[in-house]
Amino acid sequence: MLLGLPELVAQTWMARHRVQRGTSSERVSASKEAPVPLRLDVLSILGPSADGVLSGEDQEGPVPVIGILSAWSDLVVEETRQRPVSRTVTGLTEHLLHHAEWALRQEWAADFAQELEALTKTLRRVSGIEPARVLLPVVCPTCDLRTMIREEGSGWAAQCRSCPAVRLSAREYAQLVAQQAQAVSTPREA
Ligand SMILES: [Zn+2]
Structure with a gap:
């Protein structure tokens, strides 16, 4: 799941301009009018956790990707003293991948796996990619x-x-x- 995350995040990012899924007949011909609105569901999951797009109000909304990865990465840093190269999706997933074997022996391994699974599912849903x-x-x-x-x-x-x-x-x-x-x-x- 960690290996697939950066690509999934990129695909989700590309979906940010997409208008609600409708039939092709509803498609408006290219015009120079108002820009296609950004999708809040995409922004809320990709935005930095510190200033979430829907700050505090949206209890149902997903915690942004970086927030989830940072929290687990911080836990790894706390116990191994090894820091991620960068706090980007790629940097954080690499950091977690690097310590995956160790992580799977920790008592929180099941929580870690569950959260990654939920995150993967959310990204797939938001980006409109159905898993095979x-x-x-x-x-x-x-x-x-x-x-x-x-x-x-x-x-x-x-x-x-x-x-x-x-x-x-x-x-x-x-x-x-x-x-x-x-x-x-x-x-x-x-
Ligand atoms: Zn059954």
Whole structure:
């Protein structure tokens, strides 16, 4: 997820001028009138955390990218004394990547991963990039439906579209595949 962040941020930045998604017939022909308004959702997530575009009022709004990365980077600095080269998205993600192995052994590793996942999701949503999803050839161990997918950038090998709790690591997914392959003596599909 860290590796993909700088590109995702760049794509989100490029989406800042986009008018609300509408049909192409609504598209106004190029004119020299008022500039296309900037999207507040994009600005609020990309803006510097210190002077957030929607300062304080917007409790629902996402904390800007730099704010989230800085907070985790500061934690790394506190414990390792190694500072990021710069406080840009690239500098901060590199800093975090450099200490990723160490970070994964800390007690806050799960929180760190969750926040990165949420950030990635927010950026994808705001920039309009849908993560690629692959339907998997297994049934969900909980709801027993053919709803298992692999979502690009999620960090999971498999998850159920209906059951939020069903998220499998690569090893767990391999086990599930093995179980189901064994259970099915006659394949129902070619
Ligand atoms: Zn399910």
